Amino acid sequence: MNKLNLILHAHLPYVRHLEYPRFLEEDWLFESLNESYIPLLRMLSTLDRERTGFRLSICFSPTLITMLSDEPLQQRFVDYMNLRIELGRKEVERTAKEESECHEMAVHYLAEAEENLRIFEEMGRNILNGFKELHDKNRIELMTTAATHAYLPIYKDYPTAINAQVEMGLRTHERIFGESAKGFWLPECGFYPGLDSVLSAHGVSWCQLASHTVITAKDRSVYGGYRPVELPSGLFGFVRDWGVTSLVWSDVSGYPCDSDYRDFYRDIGYYLPMDYIRPYIHEPEIRVFTGYKYHAITGKTEDKAYYSLAKGREKVALHVENFLYNIRRRGMMIETSGIKDPVFNLCFDAELFGHRWYEGIAFLEGVLRRADASDDFSFTTPTSVILENGEVDRLRINESSWGSGGYSDIWLDGSNAWIYRHIFKAIERMQELTHRFPDQGSLKGRFLNQASRELLLAMSSDWPCIIHDNTSVSYAEKRLRNHLGSFNVVYSSMSRNTVNTEWLINAERSSEIFPDIDYKLFDPERI
Amino acid sequence: MILVNVDSLSASELRSIAVQEGFGNADELSREEIISLLEEKYEEEDDKAVREGAPNSRYMSGLTDYRDIGRYVGDLPGVEELPLSYPDTEIHLIKKDSSWLYAFWSLSQNDSDELQDAGGSLSLSVTIENNGSREEYDIPVSFSDSEWNVGIPCGRGFCRVALTGVYPNGRKNVLALSEPEDLIESYWLEHRNEMKYSDSLYRVYLTLVSTKEGELPDNPILREIIEMFRKEDGADE
Numbered sequence: 231m232n233k234l235n236l237i238l239h240a241h242l243p244y245v246r247h248l249e250y251p252r253f254l255e256e257d258w259l260f261e262s263l264n265e266s267y268i269p270l271l272r273m274l275s276t277l278d279r280e281r282t283g284f285r286l287s288i289c290f291s292p293t294l295i296t297m298l299s300d301e302p303l304q305q306r307f308v309d310y311m312n313l314r315i316e317l318g319r320k321e322v323e324r325t326a327k328e329e330s331e332c333h334e335m336a337v338h339y340l341a342e343a344e345e346n347l348r349i350f351e352e353m354g355r356n357i358l359n360g361f362k363e364l365h366d367k368n369r370i371e372l373m374t375t376a377a378t379h380a381y382l383p384i385y386k387d388y389p390t391a392i393n394a395q396v397e398m399g400l401r402t403h404e405r406i407f408g409e410s411a412k413g414f415w416l417p418e419c420g421f422y423p424g425l426d427s428v429l430s431a432h433g434v435s436w437c438q439l440a441s442h443t444v445i446t447a448k449d450r451s452v453y454g455g456y457r458p459v460e461l462p463s464g465l466f467g468f469v470r471d472w473g474v475t476s477l478v479w480s481d482v483s484g485y486p487c488d489s490d491y492r493d494f495y496r497d498i499g500y501y502l503p504m505d506y507i508r509p510y511i512h513e514p515e516i517r518v519f520t521g522y523k524y525h526a527i528t529g530k531t532e533d534k535a536y537y538s539l540a541k542g543r544e545k546v547a548l549h550v551e552n553f554l555y556n557i558r559r560r561g562m563m564i565e566t567s568g569i570k571d572p573v574f575n576l577c578f579d580a581e582l583f584g585h586r587w588y589e590g591i592a593f594l595e596g597v598l599r600r601a602d603a604s605d606d607f608s609f610t611t612p613t614s615v616i617l618e619n620g621e622v623d624r625l626r627i628n629e630s631s632w633g634s635g636g637y638s639d640i641w642l643d644g645s646n647a648w649i650y651r652h653i654f655k656a657i658e659r660m661q662e663l664t665h666r667f668p669d670q671g672s673l674k675g676r677f678l679n680q681a682s683r684e685l686l687l688a689m690s691s692d693w694p695c696i697i698h699d700n701t702s703v704s705y706a707e708k709r710l711r712n713h714l715g716s717f718n719v720v721y722s723s724m725s726r727n728t729v730n731t732e733w734l735i736n737a738e739r740s741s742e743i744f745p746d747i748d749y750k751l752f753d754p755e756r757i
Numbered sequence: 758m759i760l761v762n763v764d765s766l767s768a769s770e771l772r773s774i775a776v777q778e779g780f781g782n783a784d785e786l787s788r789e790e791i792i793s794l795l796e797e798k799y800e801e802e803d804d805k806a807v808r809e810g811a812p813n814s815r816y817m818s819g820l821t822d823y824r825d826i827g828r829y830v831g832d833l834p835g836v837e838e839l840p841l842s843y844p845d846t847e848i849h850l851i852k853k854d855s856s857w858l859y860a861f862w863s864l865s866q867n868d869s870d871e872l873q874d875a876g877g878s879l880s881l882s883v884t885i886e887n888n889g890s891r892e893e894y895d896i897p898v899s900f901s902d903s904e905w906n907v908g909i910p911c912g913r914g915f916c917r918v919a920l921t922g923v924y925p926n927g928r929k930n931v932l933a934l935s936e937p938e939d940l941i942e943s944y945w946l947e948h949r950n951e952m953k954y955s956d957s958l959y960r961v962y963l964t965l966v967s968t969k970e971g972e973l974p975d976n977p978i979l980r981e982i983i984e985m986f987r988k989e990d991g992a993d994e
Contacts, residue, residue, distance in 0.1 A: 384851055387936045423939065442979040445962050448942045450951075454961035469965070476968040483970060532768070532788070560964050567957040628941045629852055636976030637854035647904065650851065651861055655843050714839055 232561040233573040233610045234601060235468060237438055239415050240267065240580035241291035241379055243692040243709075244743055248302055254512055255705055259297055260310040261521065263357070266584040267298075268346040269591045271360045277598055278369055284598040285609040287371040288361065288580065289415035291379050292402035293690070295358060296743045299406055304355040311347040314521060317510045318343055321498070321522055324506075331536040332524035338539060339522055362407055371611040373413030374403035377744065381641045381691035383422040383629050384650065391657045392425070394686060394751040396432055398744055405746065412436065412613050417691050418641070419470065419577075419632035426461035434465060436612040438577050440632040441472035448626040456564055456572035458615055460622045468575040468612050470632065473560060475576055477553055478587075485549040486587035489527050490541045493534055494586060496525040523588075546589050550596035558606050573615055646694035649710055656685050656717045657752070663724060664753035677729045678749035680737050681720035685752075687741060688713035771795070842903070848920045850935035855911060855978050858938050860918045861904040868932055869900060872922045881905050882919040882931070887912035887940060895921065911978065913942045945982045952989040959986045 242262060247253035277284055290298075297303050318340030325333040353359050365372045376382060377398035385391045396414070403411045412435040416425075419440040429437060436458070444451040444459060451459075455469030478484050485491075499511050499520040510520050525534035526541075557574055564572040583590030601607035633640040642650070663678060670678055688710055696706035716737055723730050750756060768788040775783035775791045783791060848862035860881065872879070879902075880895040887910055896905065909916050915937035922930040945952070952959070963983070966973055973980055 387849070441966055441974050442976040445945070445966065445982055446941070446943045446976070446978045448944055450944045450948070451962075452958065454958065455965045456961065472966045472974050473964055473968060476972070480968060480972075483968075556969065563964055564961055567961045569961065628943070629939070634975055635854050636974065636979070638852060639854055642851055642853050642859055647859060647861065650849070651843070651863070652839050654849060655845075711839055718839070 231571050231605075232557055232607050233571055233615070234557070234607055235573050235575045235610050235612060235615065236286040236597075237289070237373075237415075237468070237575065237577045237612075238270075238286065238580040238583075239289045239291075239375070239577065240294055241289070241375065241417075242294050242297065242581075243690050244293040244296065244378065244687060244741070246297060246300065246303060246740070246742070249740070252306075252512065254516075254518070255702070256303070256306060257310070257518070259294075259303065260307050261519070262581050262585055263298075263307055263350075264311065264314070264343065264346050265521070265588075266581050266591070267357055268349055269342075269584045270580065270594070271357055271364075272345075272349060273591050273595045274364055274369065275360060277595065278364060278367060282599055283602045283609065285369060285371075285611055285614075286598075287373055287413060287611050289373045289375050289413070290358065290361070290403075291375045291415075292377050292399050293379060293743065295402065295406045298358055299356055300742065301355075307350070308347065308355070311343060311350070313510060315340065315343050315347065317520060317522065320506075329524075334539060335524050335537060336522065343521075358406060365407070371413060371613055372403070372407055372411060373415055374399045374411040375415040376417050377402065378686045378690040379417045379692065380686075380689035381418050381420045381631070381638070381694070382416065382425060383420045383631065383638055384641060385657070385689065386422045386424065388654070388657045389428075389757045390661055390752045390754050391685075391689065392428055393757055394682065395689065396428055396434075397751060398686060398747060400432055400434070401746060402744065418695075419630065420638075420691075421467075421627065421631070422629040423462075423626065426463040426465040426467075430463035430465045435616055436466040436468060438575065439467040439469045439627065440630045440636060441470045442636050443467070443627045443630045444469050444623065444625060446628060446630075448628065449624070451623050451625055453569055453621065453623045454564075455575070455623075456569050457620065458573070458612070458622045459627070460624045462626055466612065466616050466622070467627070468573070468615075470577040471574050474553075474557055474574055475578065477556055478578065478582070478593075485545075485553075485593065486582075486590070487527070488545050488549070489529055490538070490545045491527050492523055492537045492542060492588040493525045493527045494523070494588070496523055496534055498522045498524070542589050543592065546592045546596055549593060550600055553593075553597060554600055554604070554607070561606070571620075573610065640698050641691060641694040643698055645700070646697040649688075649694060649697075652710075652714045653685075653688055656688065656714055656721075659721050660685055660717070660749070660752040661754050663721065664750055667724065668750075668753075670749075673729050673731065673734070674724070675749070676738070677720055677724065677734055679747050680734060680741075681717050682749040682752055683741055683744055683747055684713045684716040684720075684737070686744065686747075688717070846920065846932050848918060848933040848935045850907070850916070850918050850938050852938050853906070855941040856908060858907045858909055858916060858918075859904065860907055860935065862920050862933060863903060864900070864920070864932070868922070872924075873900065875924055877922050877924045880921045880923050880929075881907075882921045882929075883907055883916065884918070885909060885914065885916045885940075887914040889914075895923075909938075909940055911941045911943060911946055913947075914940050916940065941978060943978055943982065945985070946978070949985055949989070952986050955986075956990060959990060962986070 242258050245255045245258060321336040322340055325336040364370045376395040380395045382392055400411060414429050414434045414437045416437050421439060444455045459467040461467055497519045499507060500517050504515060511518050524537055526537045528534040561572055583594055630636055660682060667678060693706040693710045696702050719730060719733055771788060771791040772783045780794055842863050844865050845863060846865045846868045851859045853859050879898050879900060881898050882895050885892045917937040918935045919931045920933040922932050973983060
């Protein structure tokens with residue numbers, strides 16, 4: 231029997247700019263909601279109703295669940311969807327008259343958008359309610375991650391900062407879902423020796439680990455990642471299966487590269503006349519994705535074929551079979567080596583499915599249905615595996631991540647190394663503030679709490695990653711400088727024993743995250 | 758971030774992107790000319806995606822990029838400019854990967870003045886302790902330097918660095934000392950002799966880390982271990 235331990239990680243950085251009528255980077259959330267999170271919830275709820283025997287784990291990062299629970303952002307998503315539905319109605323008319331090859335997809339997109347909005351409203355505008363319901367039915371195991379998804383190995387010389395990331399991550403999960411998380415997604419699979427002790431001390435039972443960790447470990451692995459790894463603190467690690475996940479992840483041969491699948495780039499936002507598309511893109515006439523995409527990947531050519539839903543579905547069915555075939559074949563190979571009932575840890579970013587790989591949700595659904603119908607597979611979650619009390623690998627592993635090269639090169643290179651000089655100093659100064667002002671309430675307490683909030687937001691792994699990838703660099707830099715600059719406002723004001731009240735009120739309004747934060751988190755003596 | 762794969766875009770899409778990228782004359786250019794301009798612009802940025810023509814590198818990353826759209830974003834309600842440096846003498850060491858550590862430091866005005874007034878110089882003192890043996894060496898650095906990459910071996914031990922003032926009489930004064938960084942220690946790098954008896958384990962390892970095309974994750978230690986296993990496996994045949 232092959233045990234499938236599917237772990238999805240849903241994360242977006244905290245982006246909320248109510249000071250603007252519309253803000254481009256907020257679309258990251260809206261696109262993911264409409265194309266990944268709501269379709270995923272719809273699919274899982276359908277399978278649950280039909281009594282398909284699936285189980286999986288999902289991590290919702292604290293920044294994401296904060297945004298998903300935020301009323302102004304919920305309203306903005308409704309506005310976004312209404313605009314998308316209005317465009318869909320126009321597209322249905324236009325394609326009926328002018329581009330009949332696209333008509334089926336226009337109708338499909340419109341119906342999907344309407345249904346997603348309906349579900350969103352039905353859930354009280356908070357889709358986490360739906361996922362919690364599935365969790366309560368023991369269909370999914372909900373887990374958390376670091377407060378702002380900080381890449382933890384780089385901060386290991388600052389136990390207060392590590393502790394603050396872990397504690398606020400767990401506390402935010404508990405505040406929103408009403409119970410503590412047993413699983414902790416290591417941001418970017420970033421691990422360092424000693425992190426397991428921090429997690430164990432907070433009551434965490436398990437985390438995921440990068441693929442190369444067991445083979446390169448300090449001790450001899452006898453299960454090669456197909457059984458849990460017990461780390462020195464007693465925390466269990468589940469090792470990502472590179473061989474199987476690359477069937478999807480590979481940027482050269484992964485399923486999402488198939489020429490029949492829908493192309494992500496060719497979007498009417500970029501090519502329909504400005505007079506037509508203007509109300510649905512960003513001011514001033516900035517062409518962006520609208521979500522209405524009618525072409526198949528086809529290949530590296532300008533002449534792309536029109537996308538066919540039927541062809542896409544056929545390919546999904548083939549890829550589901552191929553995926554399970556590969557696991558079955560690997561399972562046989564592993565069993566011949568004496569490892570019974572291997573656990574396949576399949577870790578993916580949730581936004582891959584639906585948003586970046588349009589057919590991804592259908593693929594997941596196919597895998598869950600087909601595996602449930604087969605005697606060769608059973609679904610599990612890390613907590614279930616631990617409770618079975620089976621054989622484990624007891625290992626000491628090295629610092630590692632799932633980034634390029636397997637260490638910290640993405641988050642620490644020539645382009646982004648400068649940020650750590652400022653963040654490290656801010657951590658030291660935050661520690662200093664907890665000593666100088668050990669017991670502040672009221673206004674000064676709020677001021678110090680805001681400083682710790684800004685510091686956590688500056689630590690997000692998204693900013694160095696964006697700078698490394700050279701994509702939305704100016705936004706990432708602005709965010710970093712803004713959070714660190716805001717921190718310095720508090721530090722310099724408190725050094726003069728003053729509180730800048732006007733600034734504080736504005737800052738609290740702009741970052742409505744971690745309402746229960748306590749600046750004493752950064753007190754070194756608290757560790 | 759999703760990188761735009763320019764050679765698969767239509768002429769109108771390309772024109773739109775070219776205008777956003779600052780090529781005001783995009784309307785007068787052919788599709789090929791725009792591709793050439795954009796590729797030149799992206800050559801450093803999208804190194805892998807453009808040069809290798811990887812069509813779907815988008816699936817490997819997290820957010821949608823609107824291609825330099827950030828310049829249309831107004832200034833966030835910013836507050837204080839970040840200083841170029843901080844007035845403390847300190848040094849930090851961070852692991853980049855299995856072979857390199859990144860050190861950065863700052864020097865207070867007082868320490869700098871005192872050392873320069875005495876005609877002294879600065880050194881980055883590196884200590885590597887590996888499998889019981891200790892190696893120490895100094896790298897001369899200037900007063901304007903503030904960072905350095907330090908090469909490390911694999912093994913059982915650590916590396917740490919110090920910012921050292923060196924005086925004309927040869928006296929050394931440690932101004933700041935980093936926390937130690939562990940070296941990458943691997944069982945299999947130290948137990949090669951066991952590999953020939955572990956062929957079944959080798960197959961399990963390979964199953965976890967090899968794609969259907971036989972590709973391995975991009976990790977130098979893992980690749981070295983698998984290569985050593987392969988050689989041992991071959992030697993048995």
